[in-house]
Amino acid sequence: MKTALALIAAENATAVRALTAEGSTALDDAAAQIRDAERVFLLGAGRSGIALQFTAMRLMHLGLTVHVVGEVTAPAIGEGDVLVVASGSGSTTGIVRAAQTAVDVQAGVVAITADASSELAKLATVTILVEAARKLDRDSTVSVQYAGGLFEQTVVTIGDALFHSLWQQSGLSADDLWPRHSNLE
Template structure:
């Protein structure tokens, strides 16, 4: 078995199933006139932090939930909660708090019917395998949530690229914001 080819095929299959309309709605919710907060755990959290960093490069005010310098979310702010299973407790808590403060919530998950999605104003489904999937529903040779996490990174990078086109932000400008 060609493991690398199989992994690439799996990622292509998942990314091709992401709904363009969902991406468009997510892009429309990300605006420079609102603060953006991201939340995630584990490897999904790493991708969420990468997304936050790229948004910062594009000129957005963005924070990572749980960091010591993160301010409180206010009415109108945006929370992007990332959880493959949609069951990560800290991400669900962040979404609940955001809704209590009249914030806007985007849930990025593989599970449309999940606790996280229940708090969302917009759900972005990335239908990659996550650690709780078993048997036929796994659909991947990879361990745990690897397929979701890889696909997540690609989709969030695509969101940033679309935003850069919309905002007319050149690569050179983003590079200038890079440490």
């Protein structure tokens, strides 16, 4: 168990170092897109979608207007909004279709993907490139974790980093955010 934990931590550290390489502005650009948007929509499939739900909750705590795509209360996206999507392959049909819809209505698109040449990356206003295996990469050259494990873990880390950066910029305290925490638990 200790070996597995150390391996996962090391892979995550490597992925984070790649995200913060000198000259990379994708994370800052994504934070600015989210900060300046009228509304933020988040969409991912499977575990990537669950990872983005973590981010949706934190952005709501910050006071942003946030919607998880597919929920019955999510309205139509429009100009001035931003869609944050995650797809390791960058080719997940529903994710690409949603990004195209966002582009069509002149909303921004922040894409988190492991494939810089993917259709999703081409549609994005900002692309956050994650150095991780995609779910169909099974040769262990990028990650020894199963399927898209490293990608999904990195999506959670990116979401928390985006939130933390925006929170620090806001000047709000933890006490300011607390009243937005769920009280229907």
